[in-house]
Amino acid sequence: MQSALIVHSKHTKNYAKKIAKKYKNVIFLEVTKPPTEEILKIRNDRDIVIGIGGGSVIDTAKIISKDKRCIAIPTTAAGAAMTPYATIWGKEKKSVTTKKPILKMDYELLKNLPLNVMQSTVFDALSHAIESFWSKNATLQSRKYSRKAIKLINRYLSKINEHLTKNDINELITAGNLAGHSIAITKTNVIHAVSYPITIKYGVDHGTACGIVLPYFVKYIDDKELPKLFRLNSTEELVALLKKSFIPLPEIENFNVKLIARMAIKYDKINQGPKRINKKNLEEILKNIRKN
Numbered sequence: 086m087q088s089a090l091i092v093h094s095k096h097t098k099n100y101a102k103k104i105a106k107k108y109k110n111v112i113f114l115e116v117t118k119p120p121t122e123e124i125l126k127i128r129n130d131r132d133i134v135i136g137i138g139g140g141s142v143i144d145t146a147k148i149i150s151k152d153k154r155c156i157a158i159p160t161t162a163a164g165a166a167m168t169p170y171a172t173i174w175g176k177e178k179k180s181v182t183t184k185k186p187i188l189k190m191d192y193e194l195l196k197n198l199p200l201n202v203m204q205s206t207v208f209d210a211l212s213h214a215i216e217s218f219w220s221k222n223a224t225l226q227s228r229k230y231s232r233k234a235i236k237l238i239n240r241y242l243s244k245i246n247e248h249l250t251k252n253d254i255n256e257l258i259t260a261g262n263l264a265g266h267s268i269a270i271t272k273t274n275v276i277h278a279v280s281y282p283i284t285i286k287y288g289v290d291h292g293t294a295c296g297i298v299l300p301y302f303v304k305y306i307d308d309k310e311l312p313k314l315f316r317l318n319s320t321e322e323l324v325a326l327l328k329k330s331f332i333p334l335p336e337i338e339n340f341n342v343k344l345i346a347r348m349a350i351k352y353d354k355i356n357q358g359p360k361r362i363n364k365k366n367l368e369e370i371l372k373n374i375r376k377n
């Protein structure tokens with residue numbers, strides 16, 4: 086029997102206890118926020134690190150495990166469990182390289198996801214796919230992945246809050262993986278660059294922050310090919326669909342346009358999209374978010 090450190094969230098605590106029976110000398114670590122610099126100081130002496138939860142939990146497990154085995158049992162489809170990278174959130178956002186975890190899927194765990202978690206996951210994956218699709222770095226291969234991901238996710242946009250079958254969830258996981266493959270080639274750009282300061286300053290979780298800004302940048306970029314992937318005729322129709330699908334659209338109190346623009350513009354990737362972004366036009370776009 087191997088010893089284990091199990092990283093979990095409040096939501097996956099009971100599941101973690103169940104898993105613990107297969108290991109000896111188990112230590113539990115409950116994660117309530119995205120990983121910060123402090124996580125780097127944690128020394129792990131267990132044989133295996135197991136992460137059960139969303140992006141923050143899986144990223145924490147990946148960072149702590151270092152050279153030891155890491156198993157990821159994800160409760161979201163955003164892709165943290167599939168990549169050898171983790172994000173550390175401090176005053177700024179930093180990406181660290183980790184080992185790629187061993188992926189274990191448990192449908193029972195995914196079936197019981199609360200709506201806001203499901204929605205956050207879907208909008209993160211959709212942002213990955215859209216940013217990759219219009220990226221300056223897009224290749225034939227990356228576009229093949231991003232197109233497929235968008236078409237798959239589109240089928241679920243109008244029914245995220247309905248009961249999802251095992252097949253639905255598997256398709257969403259596939260879409261999340263395809264979107265993950267596409268950004269592995271292109272990296273993300275404007276939506277992610279703007280979402281980071283919103284997460285850092287207002288504590289809005291990553292996928293939700295992406296979902297909030299997504300329609301406004303889809304409108305600004307106005308990519309003529311994009312609406313077709315959603316079987317729509319115009320950017321206006323697509324913007325309306327994106328806004329309607331995110332229920333309820335969370336409000337950020339005292340949204341500071343100048344501050345968010347100043348922070349977002351520091352990420353070089355903000356200009357890896359198809360249209361030039363400067364501080365001035367960024368502020369103009371962000372003002373609309375505050376109004377609505």
Ligand SMILES: [Zn+2]
Pocket residue numbers: 209213277291
């Ligand atoms: Zn993301």
